[in-house]
Every structure is written in C-alpha cells, then in structure tokens.
Amino acid sequence: MIEDETPTIVACPDGPLLVRxxxxxxxxxGTPIEQRRRTVALCRCGLSMIKPFCDGSHKSSHFRTGDE
Ligand code: FES
Structure with missing residues (x-):
C-alpha cells in the first residue's frame, strides 16, 4: 500500500492547527524541530509552554478563533 504523503493542515475551532x-x-x-508523531498540533493561541506545539492551554484561557 502506498501511503499518501500529502500534508494537510486543519484549523481546529478555538484550538491548534493539526498538521498531518x-x-x-x-x-x-532554521534549526529543525524534532517531530515524533505524524500528526502534530501547533499552538495558535500563544500560551503553550511547549511552543510551537499545543499543550492544551487554549482550553483554560477560553481562546476563541472565530471559526465555526
Ligand atoms: S492552541 Fe493549544 S495551547 Fe495554544
């Protein structure tokens, strides 16, 4: 089976960007950031303590993106 390698980015309402x-x-x-998973969540609220990755802080801060 040939795996589809096309990356996708999904903007989660009130949350991170999911990159698959x-x-x-x-x-x-330019320093590479180690990526241990094939799906990563990138912070877009600015509050994560593990940037660029999401650590869930958007939930307690009631971050709103205005998406549906
Ligand atoms: S989007 Fe989740 S911590 Fe920022």
Missing amino acids: GRVELTRPD
Missing part, C-alpha cells in the same frame, strides 16, 4: 503528514518544522533560525 510529512512536514519539516524549523525554528526561525
């Missing part, structure tokens, strides 16, 4: 598939994550200086 093979992508390369880097810091602003």
Whole structure:
C-alpha cells in the first residue's frame, strides 16, 4: 500500500492547527524541530509552554478563533 504523503493542515475551532503528514518544522533560525508523531498540533493561541506545539492551554484561557 502506498501511503499518501500529502500534508494537510486543519484549523481546529478555538484550538491548534493539526498538521498531518510529512512536514519539516524549523525554528526561525532554521534549526529543525524534532517531530515524533505524524500528526502534530501547533499552538495558535500563544500560551503553550511547549511552543510551537499545543499543550492544551487554549482550553483554560477560553481562546476563541472565530471559526465555526
Ligand atoms: S492552541 Fe493549544 S495551547 Fe495554544
């Protein structure tokens, strides 16, 4: 079976961006960020203590994206 490697990004309402598939994550200086899972949640509320990944802080802060 050939696995579809096309990455996808889903914006979760009031939450992170879910990135699925093979992508390369880097810091602003170009340093690679280790990705241990094929699906990662990227913080977009700015409150995570493990940026760029979501740690669930958006829930307690009642972060709202305005998405449906
Ligand atoms: S989106 Fe989840 S901690 Fe920021």
